[in-house]
Amino acid sequence: MTILVIAEHDNASLKASTFNTVAAAINLGSDIHVLVAGSDCASVATAAARLDGVQKVLIADAPHHEAQLAENLTALVVSIASDYSHILAPASSLGKSALPRVAALLDVAPISEIVGIESPDTFIRPTYAGNVLVTVRSADVLKVITVRATAFNAVDTSGSAAIEAISAGTDVGLSSLIGRELNKSERPELGGAKVVVSGGRGLGSSEDYQRLLEPLADQLGAALGASRAAVDAGYAPNDCQVGQTGKIVAPQLYIAIGVSGAIQHLAGMKDSKVIVAINKDSEAPIFQVADYGLVADLFDAVPMLTDALHSGN
Amino acid sequence: MKILVPVKRVIDPNVKVRLKNDGSGVDLDNVKMSINPFDEIAVEEAVRLKEAGEASEVIAVSCGGHVCQETLRSALALGADRAIQVETDCDLQPLAVAKLLKAVVISESASLVICGKQAIDDDAGQVGQMLAALLGWPQATFASNVAISEGLAKVMREIDDGVETLEMRLPALITTDLRLNEPRYASLPNIMKAKKKPLEVVAAADLGVDISPRLTVLKVTEPATRKAGILVEDVTQLLDKLKNEAKVI
Numbered sequence: 001m002t003i004l005v006i007a008e009h010d011n012a013s014l015k016a017s018t019f020n021t022v023a024a025a026i027n028l029g030s031d032i033h034v035l036v037a038g039s040d041c042a043s044v045a046t047a048a049a050r051l052d053g054v055q056k057v058l059i060a061d062a063p064h065h066e067a068q069l070a071e072n073l074t075a076l077v078v079s080i081a082s083d084y085s086h087i088l089a090p091a092s093s094l095g096k097s098a099l100p101r102v103a104a105l106l107d108v109a110p111i112s113e114i115v116g117i118e119s120p121d122t123f124i125r126p127t128y129a130g131n132v133l134v135t136v137r138s139a140d141v142l143k144v145i146t147v148r149a150t151a152f153n154a155v156d157t158s159g160s161a162a163i164e165a166i167s168a169g170t171d172v173g174l175s176s177l178i179g180r181e182l183n184k185s186e187r188p189e190l191g192g193a194k195v196v197v198s199g200g201r202g203l204g205s206s207e208d209y210q211r212l213l214e215p216l217a218d219q220l221g222a223a224l225g226a227s228r229a230a231v232d233a234g235y236a237p238n239d240c241q242v243g244q245t246g247k248i249v250a251p252q253l254y255i256a257i258g259v260s261g262a263i264q265h266l267a268g269m270k271d272s273k274v275i276v277a278i279n280k281d282s283e284a285p286i287f288q289v290a291d292y293g294l295v296a297d298l299f300d301a302v303p304m305l306t307d308a309l310h311s312g313n
Numbered sequence: 314m315k316i317l318v319p320v321k322r323v324i325d326p327n328v329k330v331r332l333k334n335d336g337s338g339v340d341l342d343n344v345k346m347s348i349n350p351f352d353e354i355a356v357e358e359a360v361r362l363k364e365a366g367e368a369s370e371v372i373a374v375s376c377g378g379h380v381c382q383e384t385l386r387s388a389l390a391l392g393a394d395r396a397i398q399v400e401t402d403c404d405l406q407p408l409a410v411a412k413l414l415k416a417v418v419i420s421e422s423a424s425l426v427i428c429g430k431q432a433i434d435d436d437a438g439q440v441g442q443m444l445a446a447l448l449g450w451p452q453a454t455f456a457s458n459v460a461i462s463e464g465l466a467k468v469m470r471e472i473d474d475g476v477e478t479l480e481m482r483l484p485a486l487i488t489t490d491l492r493l494n495e496p497r498y499a500s501l502p503n504i505m506k507a508k509k510k511p512l513e514v515v516a517a518a519d520l521g522v523d524i525s526p527r528l529t530v531l532k533v534t535e536p537a538t539r540k541a542g543i544l545v546e547d548v549t550q551l552l553d554k555l556k557n558e559a560k561v562i
Contacts, residue, residue, distance in 0.1 A: 069479075070442070070452060070454070071451055071452070074446065092473050093454070093455060093470075093471070093472040093473045094472075094473075096438055096442075096454070097442060097452070097454045097455075098442075099442075100407070100438070100439035100440075100441075100442035100443045100446070101442045101443065101445065101446040101452070102446075103408070103439070103443065104408065104411060104442070104443035104444075104446035104447050105446050105447075107408075108408075108527070109406055109407070109408045109526075109527035109528050110407075110408075110437075110439055110443075111528070112436070112437045112438055112439060113436070122531065126436065126536070127434065127435050127436050128324070128330045128339065128433070128434060128436070129433065129436070130536065131329075131330045131535065131536070132330060132332065132339060132533060132534070132535060133533070133534050133535070133536050134530055134532070134533050135530070135531045135532035135533075135534075136528045136529065136530055136531065137528065137529045137531055138527065138528055139527050139528070139529065140527055174450070174451035174481065175451040175452070175453070175479050175480065175481040175485075176479065176480050176481075177477060177478070177479055177480075178467070178478050178479065178480045179477060179478040180472075180475065180476070180477035180478070181475050181476050181477070182474045182475040183474060183475045189474075191473070195561075195562075220562065228491065231492075232491070232492065237475070238457065238471045238475075238476065238490075238492065239471070239472070239473060239474050239475055239476075244433070244436070245351075245430070245431065245490075245491060247473070252561050253555070253559075253561040253562065263329075264326075270539055273559075273561065274555070274559045274561045275539075275542075276551065276555070282544075287541060287544070288539075288541045289539045289541065290541065290542055291542035291543075291559065292542055292543060292544075292545050292551055292554050292555070292559075293541075293542065293543070293544045293545065294544070294545050294547070294548070294551050295544060296547070296548075301548055304548040305548050305551070305552070308548060308549070308552055309552070309562075
């Protein structure tokens with residue numbers, strides 16, 4: 001049994017979710033290969049070769065993999081699939097887009113966003129916004145799986161796997177990337193941050209979201225998150241959304257500010273180690289999952305919290 | 314250009330989900346059901362494209378038992394022109410749905426499929442991408458803006474660290490994200506009109522595809538619930554707890 005893990009990267013660096021996906025793969029077997037498909041992505045392959053548990057890194061380096069289009073990645077993965085018992089990818093926007101495509105072409109029923117592994121053919125996955133966990137057994141010879149990164153602890157980087165260049169295939173030419181706007185930030189990546197400061201509709205405006213939350217996040221070295229309501233209202237960009245249909249996070253500390261706590265939001269953060277809620281509505285459902293709740297006007301409480309952290313009190 | 318929009322009947326998003334007493338699955342008895350919210354966005358987008366003159370017809374499709382007709386009527390009330398129910402009592406998994414839809418897309422000669430990015434019940438998020446793959450079509454998942462002209466689709470999509478825009482030549486498949494549009498409310502006259510729009514029933518067995526389940530559900534459980542903690546008096550006490558009790562800062 002050999003397991004293929006599809007690396008998540010930006011052609012320059014390996015993303016944290018790959019570390020967690022390799023950790024999931026270790027539960028399935030000991031022969032693990034990582035596929036790096038990209039363009040000028042040798043540094044990514046070097047990083048992947050250091051992941052503990054990885055035997056071999058396959059690099060498919062070609063211009064048509066630069067944009068990481070689902071169609072091209074799918075064609076590449078399908079071309080090497082027969083060597084593997086399992087194909088895993090992080091449940092990222094790329095993994096979610098490409099893996100069902102891979103599965104369909106191989107006539108396999110994919111398994112989305114697993115949070116647990118019972119055996120090489122039996123997996124646990126959340127449904128209904130995380131309110132129901134389902135244990136499923138796959139009857140397919142090959143298993144095609146996306147992995148929820150927060151459910152598996154990242155592997156260390158003391159390995160030294162071999163790196164092998166493979167044929168990158170040809171451009172299937174079905175779609176092309178014509179623009180990409182990434183929200184550049186010095187802050188940690190939301191999915192892997194140790195602390196997340198998250199804002200909801202209670203913040204009232206994009207100006208106040210930034211004015212109140214950014215200094216607090218700076219003090220804590222935190223990533224910024226948001227509820228769907230805050231993103232819909234334009235207070236925060238879409239990639240900040242935490243919840244059932246946004247990002248799933250499980251930091252050491254999650255601070256929910258002016259977030260009411262709809263079940264769809266809770267689905268994205270309830271596995272956080274410590275949850276703090278600041279909201280002036282004492283009836284807000286967020287308090288039912290918070291370890292520490294502060295019923296207060298966030299416009300007073302948040303600057304006080306930031307100042308206190310700043311002065312080291 | 315015909316647009317095909319698959320729609321799924323799911324538990325209403327505002328209903329609190331409960332398991333059956335014997336733990337065999339989710340209790341659907343006497344529970345309010347609705348059209349999957351992402352599919353509603355898909356119907357809205359298709360109807361807008363038709364209103365803008367980019368499409369000739371919007372066809373809603375649902376796979377499952379007779380009750381799916383309710384969901385199809387909701388899509389018709391939002392503006393779809395006609396509906397197809399692919400009838401089966403089988404437990405349909407996403408791969409099977411993709412195969413059934415492929416057969417319908419081909420028989421209807423649709424050149425655009427718009428579907429929800431995921432259903433809020435199984436949260437699998439697979440059907441669209443699998444359907445695109447089976448058809449050999451390009452796809453744009455998680456769409457937040459769609460522009461179609463002269464056989465080209467430009468789709469802005471929400472990705473993990475921002476947004477990107479893809480260009481695809483039709484035929485193509487798009488899956489909808491939350492912010493693509495805000496679906497209209499079906500007006501009473503449109504709900505009445507929807508009852509008279511054509512709804513065709515096709516037997517799944519007649520489509521000649523293998524729809525047997527590949528995944529067996531062994532167990533269904535509720536995750537451990539988180540206990541509510543304590544309310545703190547003020548910011549000072551909050552910081553003290555975070556430092557000295559939780560030790561997270």
